[in-house]
Amino acid sequence: MNHNIPKVTLNDGHKIPLIGLGTVGTKGASGVHELLSAFEKGYRLIDTSTNYENEGTVGEAIRRSSIPREQFIISSKLPGAHHKHDEAIYMIQEQLYRIGLAYFDKYLIHWPNPKDGLYPEAWKALVHAQKYGLIRTIGVSNFLPEHLERIIDETGVVPATNQIELHPYFNQREQRQVHEELGIITESWSPFGRGKNDVFSDEVIKTIAETHKKTPAQVILRWNVQLGNIAIPKAGTEEHQEQNLQIFDFELSTDEMFQMNSLNKSDGRIDNQDPAEYHEYT
Template sequence: MSRADIPTFTLNDGNRLPSIGFGTYKLNGKEGVDSMTAAISRGYRLLDCAFNYENEGAVGQAVRQSEVPRDQLFVASKLPGRHHKYDQAVVTIEESLYRTGLDYLDLYLIHWPNPKQGIYVEAWQALIDAQKRGLVKSIGVSNFLPEHIDTLIKETGVAPAVNQVELSPYFAQKEQRAFDAKHNIVTEAWSPLGHASALLEDKHLQEIADQHNKNIVQIILRWHFQLGVLAIPKSANPERQKQNLELFDFELNDDEMAAIERLDRPDGRTNDQDPAEYEEF
């Protein structure tokens, strides 16, 4: 699959991102680089990493080893909670750039709001300034609830371009998606397969998959795409990497989309990580 085959989402700052990305959590060292370069060769153009994943160097190496030009690749990273103070955030963003060995990052997010600390506005101002300096092309947040984003906009006048949240058929985030859409924020899904062990056995999803001659993962990723959500599945398996991109040659009808959304459940999170309370450093 070529880059031209993957539709893009337009961000509120005018930049564009591929409508599916490649998650790099736990892909480290040479093995991680090999997995990422393989993913790029199969058509992925967006690599999602984080300072806390300790693999920004591997991501940068994968970009350099790839035969795809840098301006056709999109690299995203995230600011850890322990570095929310403005001066620390500035240095961390610079350090992320140095670790990758790249001239710029395409997207930089605040990883968690950590509301008990209450200084995520300082972190956001550091991202705004990093964007002005040309260190990053687009800026956004991760795991931010509507009230957190409202605070950012009120205090700085700048809305995030992206909000990366946990989102899967078992945790559909309807209210969060509506809020993001109202503010022209692209919702990005981490853990798009959620409770994979259960989802991959779900009879309703299997029925839909059979109708389209696809597997359940492809149905789930297509559901994300039709919701306007940017999913970032992760796999080191070559065949799964390939299959996860095969979602643009079919379409789910309204009934199928509704059936999937009905799988939403109150306990749909994979872990007990409610951004209103959970903090990550």
């Protein structure tokens, strides 16, 4: 079934689907097969990154599909070792050569790496790369409120999206509030906690799922959408790919949203990756 996924309009006027496809572990010939299957089901927003080592796989799937280039929203990220302005521009060009595209639809700074303090310079590079036509929409990932404030102060340019860890046990309420005030759309990475935190067997989520004759995964994605987020679940199997798009035919009540929001844990991160401390040096 080919789903027409609803879209959200970003602060720069671009529209992107509320559900995209994560690609950690999507590699090689099997990865191309998984991507082609996802395209057939209607996925158009594809989240890749240099440190997933699969920009070539994503590019190959795009070339093999019959879907026009302009229908895709291909999103990649700037690795931590390339935050200096000119290195960032060269890196974006290199990634485009690897994926075989003329531009990225969406591009993020992967992590702020605050100890290096180069993320404002990296942000200026993204602003320039957008002007050069290498990127359509620019955003960030794993940026805390202080990182957002600094790049906005230094450039006057507000990111369109901030891709952050967000799942039922770590729902990022305060961070989402900051995004709302700034006009930034929240994009949830690891919306299922990468299957590491047993979220699918949570009794509250299972009960809500039974009420709606849906799966726990579908309830989690529906909760995300009702919070106003984009989510990018990774799904390799056709069944999961299909399921994750069948979330626009039901609605969680105010009480069910409250129950989902109450599952938050202060130490709910799956891998303890606090952006204030975590450094990514691909």
